[in-house]
Every structure is written in C-alpha cells, then in structure tokens.
Amino acid sequence: MIVLDKMHSNLQLTVQRPGYAPQLDTVAEEVPVAFEYNGISHTVMLATPADLEDFALGFSLTEGIVERRSEVFDIEVEEAEEGITLHLEIAGGAFARLKERRRSLAGRTGCGLCGAESLTQVMRDLPPVADGTPFPLAALHEGMHRLPTLQALQQTTGAVHAACRVTADGGISHVREDVGRHNALDKTLGALAAVDAAPEGALIITSRASFEMVQKSAAMGYGVLAAVSAPTAAAIRLADRLNLTLVGFLRGANCSIYTHAKRLQGSTT
Incomplete structure (x- = not known):
C-alpha cells in the first residue's frame, strides 16, 4: 500500500530488527x-x-x-x-x-x-567574495546544533539534505530541505533573495561541500560555507580562489577550516 503526499509517501515494507514484520514507513518524494x-x-x-x-x-x-x-x-x-x-x-x-x-x-x-x-x-568567472565582518566560529557550532530540530522532513523520512543561513548570534533562518543537496542550497538562497536579504552571516549544509556548492555560495556573496561532511579538493581550491571560508566536519565542538580561517572569530589559525 502506498499513500501519496506532496513531500513524502507512506508504504508498507518488511523490516528486520531482528526478525521480520510488516511496518508502515515514510519515504521522501523525488x-x-x-x-x-x-x-x-x-x-x-x-x-x-x-x-x-x-x-x-x-x-x-x-x-x-x-x-x-x-x-x-x-x-x-x-x-x-x-x-x-x-x-x-x-x-x-x-x-x-x-x-x-x-x-x-x-x-x-x-x-x-x-x-x-x-x-x-x-568554471564561471566570479569575483572574490568581500572580506566583510569576522564571523564567530561559535555561531557555526550553535547553528549546526539547532538545525536538526528544524528539519521536519528529515525527521520524518531520514532521506533529505538541508541548508540554512546562520547569524552571528547562532540564530538560523530560511531552512530548506530537499533530496538533492544542491537543491536545498538553491532553495535557501532563493528564499533569502526573495526578501532581498543581504549576504550576511554564514551558510550551513548537511552534506559534503562540492565545487558547485562553493560556486553557488560565492555567486550570492556569502563568505562562509560550513558543511557537516568533507569538502572535495575542487571545492577547496575554488573556495581559496574566491576568498570564501570553507568549513567541513562541523560536528559537535569540532570542525576543519580549509580556507581563509581569518574570517572566523575564535579559530586558532
């Protein structure tokens, strides 16, 4: 049995936990x-x-x-x-x-x-991102800590990525979810552009950081992109060239800063 909804579907499947039993599950729509x-x-x-x-x-x-x-x-x-x-x-x-x-x-x-x-x-010809105001590293950790509580579709399906903007006080806004990590970032950036939001604060993504996600962030003028997983080598090279601060493995109290650490207050580099 499949019950369709706009963003997810409910279907019956067999689960081993241990043993086998029918169970109703919710899966993300694509x-x-x-x-x-x-x-x-x-x-x-x-x-x-x-x-x-x-x-x-x-x-x-x-x-x-x-x-x-x-x-x-x-x-x-x-x-x-x-x-x-x-x-x-x-x-x-x-x-x-x-x-x-x-x-x-x-x-x-x-x-x-x-x-x-x-x-x-x-390889689009983008200008380097302006230096802007230093951003507190602690705000990134606070934003990543709070983000899962606002990921309604992820909590239901376990199958989607999220993106959001985090402010200097650790507040997060414009959370968007999608089965595609690039799509989630596009949705967040589109929501910000729709209200003419200035490119202030940082962007957080619950995925790896790819070349294109760095390019999209820089194209919109954002100087900090933080990911829960690793960046690719191409993403690091592009972030370095575009003066974008790229952070990976943002989990708990830890993270790895790959480029332009000077933009982050509280970093040791």
Whole structure:
C-alpha cells in the first residue's frame, strides 16, 4: 500500500530488527522538476516538491541565468501527473544570455553540472567574495546544533539534505530541505533573495561541500560555507580562489577550516 503526499509517501515494507514484520514507513518524494524560461525548456532536475518558487529563483540566480531578482518577472508552478514545470518569465537580456549558454542538465538528483557544454560553463568567472565582518566560529557550532530540530522532513523520512543561513548570534533562518543537496542550497538562497536579504552571516549544509556548492555560495556573496561532511579538493581550491571560508566536519565542538580561517572569530589559525 502506498499513500501519496506532496513531500513524502507512506508504504508498507518488511523490516528486520531482528526478525521480520510488516511496518508502515515514510519515504521522501523525488519528482522531475522542469525549468522553463520564457516558454523555452531549459533543464529537468529531480527534487523534493516543496518551496518550488524559492528553488526557481535560487537556481536562476546561482546558475547565473539572471543577475538579480528583479530580472525574474514571474514564477508559475504547474503540477502534472508526470512531474512539475516551473514557468519563469525573465528579462529579455537575461533570456538572450541564457540562449547563448544552451545548457541542458537533465538527469540526476540536484546534479547542477550535468550536461554543461564546455569547461568555461563549469568554471564561471566570479569575483572574490568581500572580506566583510569576522564571523564567530561559535555561531557555526550553535547553528549546526539547532538545525536538526528544524528539519521536519528529515525527521520524518531520514532521506533529505538541508541548508540554512546562520547569524552571528547562532540564530538560523530560511531552512530548506530537499533530496538533492544542491537543491536545498538553491532553495535557501532563493528564499533569502526573495526578501532581498543581504549576504550576511554564514551558510550551513548537511552534506559534503562540492565545487558547485562553493560556486553557488560565492555567486550570492556569502563568505562562509560550513558543511557537516568533507569538502572535495575542487571545492577547496575554488573556495581559496574566491576568498570564501570553507568549513567541513562541523560536528559537535569540532570542525576543519580549509580556507581563509581569518574570517572566523575564535579559530586558532
């Protein structure tokens, strides 16, 4: 028996704990989400069907499809049996740039580099992040400590990633969840952009830190990205080049600071 909900499904399965017995379990939904700009199909991502307007805006900004929120005139969410289409109306200049890029990313869960047609599309020419105000390392630990209590879908399914912004006092906001780690970050960044939030504070992700997640964070002007797991070597190199403070293994009272530790108050480096 499968009972469908928007973000998760309930199904009966057999569990060994020990022995075998039927049990009702809740699993995360993963659906195709198509991005369409000015009537032209651009890409299809697999994502959690929630906070889709945030996803549309965040993806458009972090991928450089639009340069600012004001270039997105309208977002319409169309649900169908086979998936969801996000219809975005964007400024003419942004649409012209998009047609020149001609990217197709279809296929994987939050895989934002799939189908890039050239290396130059992967290695975007972004300016270094401004130094800004030093950020308390203790606030990162406090934010990561509090985040699990706000991950409602993760608590229910155990299958999704989360992203959020943390402030200098350890407060967290704009928590977004998704089966794809890139999608969760796009949703958080889109939610922040929707209210014209300044790129202050730090970003926290409950996953590893990949090249593209560093690129997305820097593209939006954030100077600190902290992950619960490890970064990749490419992510470290990019963070170093873009003056972004990259933190990994943010767990309990411990963490590893890979780049630009000077931005963090309370670090020994």
